[in-house]
Amino acid sequence: MAEKKIDLSRPTGTRDFLPTDMSKHRQVEVIVRKALESFGFEEIMTPTFEFFDLFLLRSGEKFRQDVFTFTAPKYQASGETNDVSPEDARTFVLRPEFTAPVCRFYIQSDMNTYPKPLKIYYCGSVFRYDKPAPGRFREFFQFGVEVFGIQGAIADAYIMYIAASIIKKLGIKDNILRMNDLNILRELLNENNVNEDIQDKIIGMMDKANGDMIKFQLGLLVLEGETPETIEKLFLDDLHGLGLNESLIGILGKFLYLNGEYKTILPTTKKILEGNPRAIQAVESSNLLQVEKLLDAAGITSRIVDLSLARGLDYYTGLVFEIDSPSLGKQKQICGGGRYDHLIHEYGGDLTPATGFAFGLDRLVLASEKLGVLESQVEASRADVFLFAFTPELVDQTFKIQEQLLQNGFKVELNITDWKVKRALQFASKLGFRFALMLGEKESKENKVVLKDLKTEVQQILTLDKAIMIMKSELRASNPK
Numbered sequence: 001m002a003e004k005k006i007d008l009s010r011p012t013g014t015r016d017f018l019p020t021d022m023s024k025h026r027q028v029e030v031i032v033r034k035a036l037e038s039f040g041f042e043e044i045m046t047p048t049f050e051f052f053d054l055f056l057l058r059s060g061e062k063f064r065q066d067v068f069t070f071t072a073p074k075y076q077a078s079g080e081t082n083d084v085s086p087e088d089a090r091t092f093v094l095r096p097e098f099t100a101p102v103c104r105f106y107i108q109s110d111m112n113t114y115p116k117p118l119k120i121y122y123c124g125s126v127f128r129y130d131k132p133a134p135g136r137f138r139e140f141f142q143f144g145v146e147v148f149g150i151q152g153a154i155a156d157a158y159i160m161y162i163a164a165s166i167i168k169k170l171g172i173k174d175n176i177l178r179m180n181d182l183n184i185l186r187e188l189l190n191e192n193n194v195n196e197d198i199q200d201k202i203i204g205m206m207d208k209a210n211g212d213m214i215k216f217q218l219g220l221l222v223l224e225g226e227t228p229e230t231i232e233k234l235f236l237d238d239l240h241g242l243g244l245n246e247s248l249i250g251i252l253g254k255f256l257y258l259n260g261e262y263k264t265i266l267p268t269t270k271k272i273l274e275g276n277p278r279a280i281q282a283v284e285s286s287n288l289l290q291v292e293k294l295l296d297a298a299g300i301t302s303r304i305v306d307l308s309l310a311r312g313l314d315y316y317t318g319l320v321f322e323i324d325s326p327s328l329g330k331q332k333q334i335c336g337g338g339r340y341d342h343l344i345h346e347y348g349g350d351l352t353p354a355t356g357f358a359f360g361l362d363r364l365v366l367a368s369e370k371l372g373v374l375e376s377q378v379e380a381s382r383a384d385v386f387l388f389a390f391t392p393e394l395v396d397q398t399f400k401i402q403e404q405l406l407q408n409g410f411k412v413e414l415n416i417t418d419w420k421v422k423r424a425l426q427f428a429s430k431l432g433f434r435f436a437l438m439l440g441e442k443e444s445k446e447n448k449v450v451l452k453d454l455k456t457e458v459q460q461i462l463t464l465d466k467a468i469m470i471m472k473s474e475l476r477a478s479n480p481k
Contacts (some may be wrong), residue, residue: 013130013138019382024365024374025141028170029123032143032359035166041121041145046101048125052091054100057315057346066128068094094127098144098358099315099340106148107349116149123361135331135363143364145337146356148344153287156319156339157294159355163323163335164300170364171373172325175334176302177295178214178259179321180309181286182338184269185255186317188279192248200314201242202252207310209235213256218326232256251276258307262288265305287319315340321357325367334363381432383413384475386454388424390440398439401449401464405437408468429454434478435471 010016017025033043052069072088095101102122106112111120123143130136147159160177167175185206189199212231215221232253239249254272258265266283273279288305295303311320320338328334337357344352368374385405389398398414405412413433415424421438428436438450443461451467452459453474462470 011138013132015137015139024369025361027374028361028365028368029143031169032166032361032364033121033123035169036121036143036145036162039119039162041119044102044105044120044122045124046095046098046105046122049092049094050101050104052093054104055093055096057100066130067096068127068129070094095124096128097126097313098122098124098142099146099313099343099356102144102146103344103347103349103354106344106352107347111148112349112352117155118148119145120148121145133331135328135360135366137362141361142358143361144356144358146354148352148354150355151341151353153290154294155353155355156287157291157298159337159357160291160295160321161298161300163321163337163357163359164295164303165298166359167323167325167334167364170368172334172364172367172371174327174367174371175323175325176304177300177321177323178304178306178309179288179291179319180306181282181288181319182310182316183318184279184282184286184307185310187282188248188251188273188276191276191278192245194244194248198242198244202239202244203310203314205235205238206252206255206308209256210306210308210310213308214324214332215330218329218332220330220332228256247275255308259304262286262292262305265307269307291319311336311338315343315346317341319355325363327370328363328367331363333360334367335359381411381434383411383431383433384435385410385471386413386415386424386428386433386436388415388421388436388438390421390438394439394441394444397444401437401439404464405468408472410468410471425452425454434475437467 015021049070052067055064055067069091070093071091075088102120106118111118121144124141125139126142127139129138132138145159145162147155160179164175164177182203185203186199189202194202209231212221212226213228216226216228216231221227235256236249236253239252244252251272258269258272266289269283270280273283292303292305295301309320309322311322316338318339318341321336322333323335324332325334326332335357337355339353339355341353342351344350344354365374387398387402387405389395402412402414413428413431417424419427425436433454436450436452436454438452440450443449447463448461449464449467450459450461451470
């Protein structure tokens with residue numbers, strides 16, 4: 001009987017990473033980590049899976065539908081809750097985002113007693129059952145930032161500046177920051193007696209319509225035949241399905257076109273909101289104008305206020321923002337975040353103002369690569385020096401030499417094969433190693449080594465110290481950065 005063949009396919013929406021892929025990710029990670037730490041942020045980490053209940057409070061209806069859930073193996077085997085612990089009978093979820101787990105961690109740990117502002121960051125994998133597309137996966141990676149304990153426009157502008165400046169450090173010049181104040185929309189809906197559940201649905205609908213409008217502006221919906229008119233009609237039809245009054249529906253439809261500098265769209269916005277004094281007051285008291293001034297002072301000029309920008313999560317309470325890189329096409333968003341002043345309190349903690357954002361690490365890598373930022377760096381080989389002993393008796397000495405090379409900052413490939421020197425050097429050249437450092441009996445007795453430049457084919461016998469000096473000089477010259 002023939003053995004059953006194993007299915008070796010990957011689950012849809014997941015990836016395997018080659019060394020070159022990992023090199024790109026690590027390069028971007030290093031830049032982002034260094035930048036965040038230069039702003040005074042400290043790293044934390046939460047579990048890869050949590051209890052599903054944690055995300056039922058404020059993550060959004062569609063968001064909750066797209067998560068990966070599971071139960072404990074004992075519960076799966078028995079199917080009876082009285083045969084397992086109460087914890088094992090609960091539903092678990094693979095982490096779909098970081099903010100909710102970080103808030104749980106903040107409440108449960110000593111972090112809530114730390115001096116404010118508390119500034120933390122994290123990096124890890126997240127999981128969502130979304131439709132895969134270029135730049136969109138079911139397992140992907142995020143860098144995130146949270147600032148706890150501070151309210152106001154300065155904190156909002158500060159968090160946006162950090163995100164924009166890191167994107168600038170990565171060389172992603174093709175970007176635009178979009179921001180909005182959800183207090184305006186919330187006040188309008190409250191003033192029109194729309195309950196919170198319906199408000200959350202409206203925000204989800206507006207989030208989709210806003211995304212489609214931006215894609216149209218970037219020329220990404222040509223093949224689908226979408227236009228601002230068809231996008232608006234679908235949005236309005238969805239709003240009619242919620243039983244809203246016609247006046248409110250008309251105002252919400254006009255929100256799709258309210259974008260530009262805040263001082264420019266302010267008169268039009270107030271005119272559209274006539275008869276809604278609380279919404280007008282939210283417009284006049286918004287931090288958007290001050291945030292614009294602060295971002296101007298910081299040199300962040302590639303930005304726009306967009307009053308239909310809604311974000312898809314229910315917990316946002318004030319200023320929200322996204323940063324797009326149009327070079328990525330439909331999966332253009334590389335950063336998103338905003339203010340969520342009530343979430344920690346709703347989880348049972350103290351009333352704590354908070355704001356933050358998350359980078360899509362995969363999209364940062366894609367954008368950097370598309371714009372040519374990573375090309376020259378990725379060509380670096382896995383080692384600078386190939387270390388070879390001509391006889392087995394000399395291998396112990398190459399281990400000692402390896403330690404000295406590592407202490408001097410070289411990447412070292414020690415030969416662990418039984419190859420002859422010709423084949424070994426062919427291997428080193430094929431992998432792009434710059435130098436070969438070889439040790440024979442004669443060189444060992446004279447406390448010297450054979451240094452071969454695999455780029456120029458120049459070979460010389462000299463002391464290890466001299467070889468180290470030459471290799472450092474040559475590598476520095478070829479990699480001036």
